[in-house]
Amino acid sequence: MWSSQTLTLVLDPFGSQSHTGEIISVVFSPDGRLVASGSSDRTICVFDSHTGHLVLGPLKGHTDLVRSVVFSPDGTHILSGSDDRTVRVWRVKDGAPACDPLVGHQGEVTSVGYSPDGASIVSGSLDSTVRVWKAPRGHDESSPSGSTPAPVDDRKPHxxxxxxxxxxxxxxxxxxxxQRLFCVPTDMVKLFPTPETEHAIGSGGILRVDYSAPVFLGDEWHRCYED
Incomplete structure (x- = not known):
């Protein structure tokens, strides 16, 4: 770790005792007390930024290298993107997954981020698409970064x-x-609308399916044409 003012080393190298592969991505928590890292060993680790000591992890779940990690704005969750084409969300309190993996990208996920209010997640992929997801939320009574708890997850797919x-x-x-539910135009196949995806953006345009509203699927298609 380096001083941004003097560009001198302020903390000896750390992480090699926790990761078994190259460290690809690092990020500070919003309050600066924690550092999260993603590695080619498919795991995420969280360290104390003052001592370099491991405080959480390694977090296991990804099946390929972790390219991008970021904290939620309130510091209660860690978001990770991987070459396994998934986005995962982890609770800082205990390292448990906050939801099932976010699936939809057809290429490696190279970048992830949160909206400033923490309500949405964005991911970029080598499939040439950007996806916007509704962020899962869950009760975190406390976390190593001393953050405020977030409300409960309320996502309810059809x-x-x-x-x-x-x-x-x-x-x-x-x-x-x-069961066949609906058909996506062939020029927008890369924008596969998973239930967790709010928007999918690609060269063919923007695709949005509102799964929270009444959805006419399968045998209900005919109702789309009713007044």
């Missing part, structure tokens, strides 16, 4: 998509029971 979505090359989206 009952027909609770068991997941998958999309074929021709744009048909099916649930986990192989």
């Amino acid at each position: 009952e027909m998509i609770f068991n997941g979505l998958k999309m074929s090359d021709d744009g048909w989206v099916e649930n986990g029971n192989s």
Whole structure:
């Protein structure tokens, strides 16, 4: 760690005892007390910024190298993006996942970030798309960074998509029971609208599916044409 004023070393190198691979991304918590790191060993570690001691992790879940890590604005969560094409959210309090992996990108996730209010997550990928997700929220009574707890997660996807979505090359989206739900135009297939995605942005335009509103899926398609 280096002083931004004098450019001199203020803390001896740390992390090599916790990570077994190259450290690709590092970030401070909002209050400056913690440092999170993402590594080619597929894990995330959290260190005390004053001592370099490990305080959380290694956090395991990604199946490929971790390219990007960032803290939420309130310091209660860590966001990570990986070459496994997923985005994950971790609780700083105990290192537990705050939600299921955010799936939808068809290429490696190279960059992740939070909106200033912490309500949304953004991710960039080698699939040439940007996705905006609704940030999961959960009760954190306390955290190593002394942050304020966030409210409970209130995301509720449509009952027909609770068991997941998958999309074929021709744009048909099916649930986990192989029921066809809807079709995405072929020029927007990369923008596969997963339930957690608020917006997907790519060269073909912007795709948004509001899963919180009444959704006409499967046999309900005909209702889209009713007055």
